[in-house]
Amino acid sequence: MSRRSGRKSRVQARAAKGAVSTPYVTRRIGLVSLIDDEAIAIIERNADRILDEIGMEFRGDPDTLDLFKAHGARVEGERVRFDPGWCRDKIKTAPSVFTQHARNPARSIQIGGKAQVYAPSFGPPFVHDMENGRRYATLEDFQNITKLHHQLGAVNHSGGVVVEPVDIPVPLRHLQMAHTHLTMNDKPFMGAVTAPERARDTIEMCKIAMGADFVDENCVLYSVVNTNAPLVMDETMLWALKEYARAGQCTVVSPFVLGGAMSPVSVAATLAQVLAEVMASVALIQLIRPGAPAAFGTFFSPISLKTGAPTFGTPEGTQLQMCAKTLADRLGLPFHSVGGLTASKVPDAQAGYESQAQLMGAALAGVNFIIHATGCLEGLLTTGYEKIVMDADRCAAMQRFVQGVDFSESAQAMEAFSEVEPGGHFLGAQHTQDNFETAFWMGDMSDNGTYEQWAAEGAYWQHDRATARVKQLIEDYEAPAMDAGIREALEEFVARRSREIEGEQP
């Protein structure tokens, strides 16, 4: 990559600076639904039966069990069973649309309705780039990735654990991560879910950055709680859910399902299980704080029944997502699901095919919050630097797609036909001159030129061009403005809490 031409780098730098960033995308096309009324009734009835007959376990928190019991659920040990319709009734207080506020108000996003938000991958312990290969991620990687997402216009969110900064002790990571999101990006971000005190710290840091009263009254954090399918919510996730619900912050309940292992080996059965888990968990959120924002999430990866490995970019993955969106709409909940997932270890064609299939499925399903839209490699064990910028380009394409076709009089361009004879060309037509800059979407990461030009420029594969783009973006990065007092207060908070936490360690 050292031989990148100066010309190309300048072009790429301009493209990066010129990227138009709307805070979120408004879908203007219909939904792709794969489930008809009869099938909806079947799945809803099956979910009700699962909750009634088998129930769900909420582990390690007697208060939760008491709360369920007080409101009429049937509690036996840690198992909670629900009469048909009970959960659906409790969920009614959850808002169907809400705002997650960013530190920069121009970056605040709508969650739900026709809005689509594209967000980074969550959770990988490894990073990969073409020059250094695969390795454990560090805080520097976390910061670099946050810098990239700050600049990529098609990414509407700074995400959460964009990689695990493994050079930071586990009990301190949430402080460094929230600090990075708040200072290096001004888009909204996600809260820690690994322990209740970490959730509290994240909320406190938002209060410093955005004002305590504001945070009390508004959603500034969006946090994902995974059930342990089938039909369990463990202590860690339960406490994080409680902490954010009490604070009026958004909790997404996203059953993590490796299909065939953690659910029966079919889309229809997995749908019923997912619906059951989401209904029981969102009902709990509403018991804790009626009206607290929540969302219906899915993470579904069918396992290969030859090897047991999770698979991505599959037909069933998208089918489940499209059906679940319909079920979420019927509950009046925003829908959260996965974007550009791939099992590939490297930014190769497999990564391209699989990520595009998942992302296009999510866009067409009308997913409101598309997580893992950028950077995924190795089924979320790795975030790829190159993959981030490659995926972001495809996010931009999907965003253009879901905005539908312009049928206005100007777009019909009937006057151009009078101007150009049969067999002629439209390059010089007035309509073309007036519209060419914005008429068609143009990607930053695709090479569309001739073979000869491509060969002369070094015959770079897409991942090579992506390496150059990553470097340029990191070089060009400028931190978003922040009040000096706030910056200092955040640093003080992180330093103080770090000392306290380190003092608590055995």
Added chain:
Amino acid sequence: MSRRSGRKSRVQARAAKGAVSTPYVTRRIGLVSLIDDEAIAIIERNADRILDEIGMEFRGDPDTLDLFKAHGARVEGERVRFDPGWCRDKIKTAPSVFTQHARNPARSIQIGGKAQVYAPSFGPPFVHDMENGRRYATLEDFQNITKLHHQLGAVNHSGGVVVEPVDIPVPLRHLQMAHTHLTMNDKPFMGAVTAPERARDTIEMCKIAMGADFVDENCVLYSVVNTNAPLVMDETMLWALKEYARAGQCTVVSPFVLGGAMSPVSVAATLAQVLAEVMASVALIQLIRPGAPAAFGTFFSPISLKTGAPTFGTPEGTQLQMCAKTLADRLGLPFHSVGGLTASKVPDAQAGYESQAQLMGAALAGVNFIIHATGCLEGLLTTGYEKIVMDADRCAAMQRFVQGVDFSESAQAMEAFSEVEPGGHFLGAQHTQDNFETAFWMGDMSDNGTYEQWAAEGAYWQHDRATARVKQLIEDYEAPAMDAGIREALEEFVARRSREIEGEQP
């Protein structure tokens, strides 16, 4: 690639042999439509205005002009103008669904209705593989590619000019191509469109292989005629169209449009132009032989308005395709359009992203005949060997997807929930045991295993695995059965016509 493990090669060989091939796919999900009734009315009115006020040129054939005139079209020089509704009325005799018969009746396909057919790329002069790079294609490449498509279950068609065999003189190529399709693959194939006598030769060869009476009474060839947008059909295409229409063979009218150059710079205007060209041309087919099978085709690539280069995998490409499918349905014509196109020169991530976006768009649009579904590189200037097997895997995924979700009692698997406790797993459940082999789609070309296993096996990228699979398929190839008399008669025909054509050369 020389270090491919024996084990993996055997696994791949098994997968190839075990590939289930249905002759075509029946879509069981709804269509994605991006055009509402109001917009449909606008586009249809604009197309009528274009045909009425500007008209279309049919060049180099006075008989066609006379035919149009005799039926009431307004002819001036080679320009033909049509009263609103005239073309639509003439098109009514075209069948909305028909069969293209293959030499092997088990491979015959339905064109139209809910059927989807996935077919190879058409037209590239170059081939590419990872060991030999990019080079002009030869007859040997044409034959190898035909052998691959014979074995790939997700490919329903042998295609047409899968590559240009440039080592064969132009006037003889059609003979070698038809001979290869007829002897090395038993799926249906496409007719030559480069000259009327070449169309006649192809029809004759089908008569030898399938019987003269059968060919007179049935569609055995499917041929694509491109208009020269805007609003021209040239002499070569016109003569091919006439030849196939007279013989009752299928002609697809597919305007070839580089959007912004050959059409105004918008989807809405391009749609009206495409509709106008298709209506006038299919009307002509029906004047020549009422009831002759025809289809509505599109090939739309927006040009980059920075460089003038065609682009692929774009939002507008899919938008136009989805809208045009709705317009084709309203004409009662089968719809033909593009699959896995990419501008990439190599089987890299760009190729994966772009091809998957185009292919998934085509699948969801309900395209009846998806051309260029496999092998495209460099915007159809090159067919990639590795790309063929990589794309075929994604065709299989899309085919599974469009068949929708199984909501049967068996798929609901309610008994599995009684068997497995919360927090347990379903791997041993009876439902899993009964269904695991066919429950989830599994690709042949994706590596889903662990990083460690992948690294230990050689850290192959997808295109490396594809090289091995191509070699294995070519090694394993067995020609489909053919009656010895027919084989001999075909060879005699090719030899005789070759001598005649060479004698005619100046």
